[in-house]
Amino acid sequence: MFFLKKQDALMRRTVVKCSASVLRERSAFSARRFGTQNSLPSEDESGHLEQFGLEDITSLITSKCRLLATSKTGNAKRHQDECEDDWDPVKIFQSCWGWRSSDDCRFEDSPSATSPSLSSISSVTRSSVPVRDPSAPSRRKRMAESALLRDMAASIIQKGWNAGTKQEFATKFPNLTPFHICDILKAVQDPKICMQIFDWARGQTGFRHTTRSYNSLLGVLAGREGMMILAHLQEQMEEDGCEADKVTLCTLIKAYSKLLRPIIVLELYEKLRQKDWVPGIVTYSCIIDTLAKHGYTEKAREVYFEMRMSGCYLDKTGYNIIINLFGRKKNLHMVTRLYNDMCECGLEPDGYTYAALIQAHLRIPDSVLEAYKLFEEAISKKLTLTLATCNALLYALGKAEEINLTLQLYHQMKNIGLHADTITYNTIVTVLGQGNRISDLYSVIEDMTIKDNRGGVAHVSAIEWLVSAGKIGVACTLVEDMSKREGHPATFAVDALLQGLIRLGAFDKVHEFVRNMAAHGFRLEASKVSEIVKSFAESGNVDGTLKIFYLKRELGYPPDQDSYDSAIICLSKYGSLIQALRFFDDMSEIGLTPRTDTCNHLIHMFCMKCDMATATEIFNRMTSIGCVHNVGTYNQLIAGYANASDWVMAFNLAKDMETEGLVPDTDTYLPLIFSLGNEGRMEHALQLSTQMLDEGLKPSSHLCMKLLNMLSRKGHERGALNIFTKLKEKG
Structure with missing residues (x-):
């Protein structure tokens, strides 16, 4: 019936199909033909191989091999001597199941407490095969029902769990067993639907869930549902009298590991230890991973050594x-x-x-x-x-500070095909700058240029990184060297360097850099130097502003409006008003016209010093030097006279303002109103406030509150109420 040369292929097919009934039938055939005893489980005791432990499967395969040998030759002993390697169960496992070593715990979910070593497999006796669950259907029956279960699962997935699918399920499987539920749960895999099916089955007359069916549901829910559902299922399992087995605990460990609950994982692991159940690789990995991630390093180390003691190894x-x-x-x-x-x-x-x-x-x-x-x-x-x-x-x-190794690593990265990114270039440029390795810096910049296909970007990035790292001297040297190589100032690099130096407040370095560039015959653009003066002025550095201003004149740059305006504003705000006024006079002498905002700023500063004569002089000179008055100019001077209580000049300026066609704004009225109010002239203040609002002007909320408080404090509650009403009407 069978040929010896096909024996190995038959064994592979037998194991892969996991068919106990095939073994049973072949064993019965041998008993009828050759008088051998059938030691395999009977029809009622047989079940699918997934219920078996490693020892069970080993015994079955050993028996099958011997029976096949006997059926062909009639002499089991002689065939065993001739073909020992062919029927050895160890090699069958290795070839059919990809068995790696004795420590590969692929059967962690089997009822066996431990995974025996391969050296002990062939010595296992058939007496160690446990009696399987009598309620388990035979393989033939399960194969007949498998098609129905697949169709049923597809219908449930498509239609959901409703009255129609419930009726269909009850019709197809009138004698419902936990095995049906297990199979349908594994096929459906949708947590919500599986819960509904499980609860429905629990309510069926005469049906009782087993540990196996609970394990199937937990396997579906593991990592997908929260703690509340898992805890509820554990309680329900106890109510149904189903005792948690090794599979239950391992499944829960995986679930709580995904939920990041190290304490619960540890408690479940202790239960496994108390029952002397050894988990497998996957469970051990989950335990160690969860404990280590949450800081339980020492406990994770202990679990790892316990895993080694049990004979399990990680992959x-x-x-x-x-x-x-x-x-x-x-x-x-x-x-x-x-x-x-x-x-x-x-x-x-x-x-x-x-x-x-x-x-x-x-x-x-x-x-x-x-x-x-x-x-x-x-x-x-x-x-x-x-x-x-x-x-x-x-x-x-x-x-x-391992500069040589850093550079060597950079080149090794290129050799193995790693493409440097911004972090790589930033690091290597900073390190080489720290070691003043200019030639190596050029090599890196060339790599950056090739990568970006834009030399300017590479240069700018290198300069910015050097400046940010505080390597200002190296950055300046690099820019000067670049300019020498190119024969003209490297615009991108110069801009990056100056911006970086000004941002860091390294004004002395800026002055030194501009002078050095000029010494090497490279003149920066006049607009660039003016921007430097403006940057110094905005930072409030009076000495730096004057230093770069005079350096610009020394290097032969023509005077320009921007530099003078920046210097005047800086001096008037942070330095000497007299010196600022001198710069203002110099502009007139060389034919430069200051901006109106510059004049307004000077007027404001002199008004703040209560020097109304100088402020008025600047105001009058504006027309002669070609500088046009604007609303801000009048507002500054009106506010100055109002604060000095010179109401005549203040109101005359307001009239002149209207004569020039300028429309007063809130900044025109409010200084007058507050000055009048502080002097106790509330009637005039109230009159101006009403006039301002009637002209459609609305001050800010802060100034409105200040105005109302002043009126109320001076005893003009009714006037304050009228002003408040007008303000409310205007929104």
Whole structure:
């Protein structure tokens, strides 16, 4: 019936199909033909292989191999001697199931407490096969129902769990069993629908959920639902008299691990230990990962050693995750131990492993050289490392002032095909600038130019990074050298340098740079120098402003309006008004006309000093030098006279303002109103306030409150109320 040369293929097919009934039928056939005893489970005891532990499956395969050998030759002993390697169950497992080692816990969800070593598989006796659940349907019956279950699951997924699908399910499966529920839950996988099916089945007459059906539902809900549902199911499971088994606890551990509940995970693990149930790789990985992520490093270490004692080993991905976690906790001793264990298991470290090792060493002071050795080891094995890992190592080497190694690492990154990003260039430029390695800086800038295809951008970036790192001298030297090479000022680089220096307040360096550039025969544009003067003035640096102003004149730049205006405003605000007025006179002498805003600022400053004569003189000179009055000019002078209680001049200026065709605004009225009010002339103040509002002018909320408070304080509550009413009408 069977040929020996096809025996190995038959065994593979038998195991893959997980068919106990095939074994039973072949065993019965041998018993009828050759008088052998059938030691396999009967029809009522048989079930699918997923209920079996490792020992069960081993015994079944061993029996099957022997029966096949007997059926062909009639001499089991002679065939065993000739074909020992063919029917050895260890090799069948290795070839059919991809079994790696005795520590590969692929059967963690099986009822077996532990996974026996491969060396002990062939010695397992058939007497160790447990009696399976009598309620489990036979394989033949389950195969007949599988098509119905698939159709039913598809219908439920499409239509949902409603009255129609309930009736259809009850019709197709009148004798509902927990196995039907398990299969339908696994097929549907939708948490909400699965809960509805589970609750519906629980309410059916004569039906009772088993631990297995609860496990199926927990498997669907794991990581998808919150703690409340999981806790409710655990309570409901106890009410139904279903005791949690190993699968239940392992499933809950995975679920609570995804919910980031380390305390509950630890409690469930303790329950496993109390029952002497050893979890598998996946469960151990979840436990260690959750504990380490939440700071329970010592406990995670204990669980890892318990896992090793139980004979389980992580896979490569698991080791990478755990090494990374302990590396983040700066536990270098544990990282080294994990790496050694990984190598002992025969697992070859990959790029992720080395990345985790490098990051772990970088977190420890004085371990940067060890991290670099790991990098060289990784690239010698032609492993791929991420750019983020290399950037971190590059930064650490630069911080440790290992300039040569930093540059060497940069070139190694290029050689292995890693494309540098902004962080890479920023780091290498800063480090080379720190070491004053100008020639190497040019090499890096050329790389940046090739990458961006825009030389200006590369130069600007390099200068900005150097200035930000405080390497001002190197940045200035680099820009000067660039200008020498190009034969003219490197515009982009000069702008970046000046902006950086002014932002840092390094005004002496700016002055020195401009002078040095001129000494090398490179004159900056006049507008650029004027911008420097303006930047100094806006910063309030009077000495720096005057220094760069006179340097501009010394270098032969023609005088311009912008430089004078900036100097006048800076001097009047932060320095000497007399000196500011002298600059104002100089502008008139050389034929430059100041801006109206500059004149307004001077008038305002002299009014603040109560020097109304000088303020009026500037006001009168504006027309003669070609500077036009505006509303702001009049407002400054009116406010000055109003504060000086010279009402005649103030009101005359207001009339002159209207004569010139300028329309008064709130800044024209309010100084007069407040000055009159402070002098006790409330009738005039109230009259001006009413006139201002009648002309459609509305002051700010702050000034409105100030006006109302003044009127109320001076005893003009009725006037304040009228003003308030008008303000309310105007919104």
